[in-house]
Amino acid sequence: MGLGCKRDGGTAMVYRMSWDGKFSESETNVGGPWPNGVVKVFAPEGLDREYVQIVRTTFRRWEHCVLEYWGVQLIKFVEVGAAGNGVATLNFASNSADIGYFPGASTKLGVYGKANIKSLPHEVGHALGLAHEHERDDAPDSVLNTWGANKMALDAYKLNKRNSTRKFETYGTDFDPKSIMMYADQAAGLMDSVDNTRYGGCKIDPGHVVSGDWNPSMGDLEVLGRIYRHYSTI
Ligand SMILES: [Zn+2]
Structure with missing residues (x-):
């Protein structure tokens, strides 16, 4: 039901993943969980303030869903006044996010403007420590087949999948076909419908992101808890 960063974290470079299927930085590493589940974020001056508010709405939605699922506030986004080590800096010039702390x-939390607003919950999921569900080692062949004749994308996918096996944990969960941490095209290989529902789904409507009523999957929430609940008393 999910794929997340290892609890002991990473020690090398940060592994960037993007919504649009570019895998140019697949050899780099991943971070670990945020201490006490507190994600430090810096929003620089000059960013579109309206869009920054939508990002904040996305933060609140992740917090709410994790709280509702686990009954404990396991994660929280806190804005700080400057960029620096251990801080994820928001930008609207790229569409990729570093994974974890x-x-x-x-590190960077990039969401490429309003044109890609539907990917905002996914990118923030990376910042929390979630990886691409379709790159789990046990992802079904139907996912592999979605790459079709695109050999470059298929080779990059296989490389990323091997890296994922080494750098991430499934925490004993099963593959989750409803994870929002999949690309839409790969999710489409698994299900008749990947519409966003209260059980999660891959295709999130931009309007859902603006209003904050999108949903991660139960598997996404399960893995976040398995990463972060050791910080709490439950
Ligand atoms: Zn991604």
């Missing part, structure tokens, strides 16, 4: 680096 990395104490020795200033």
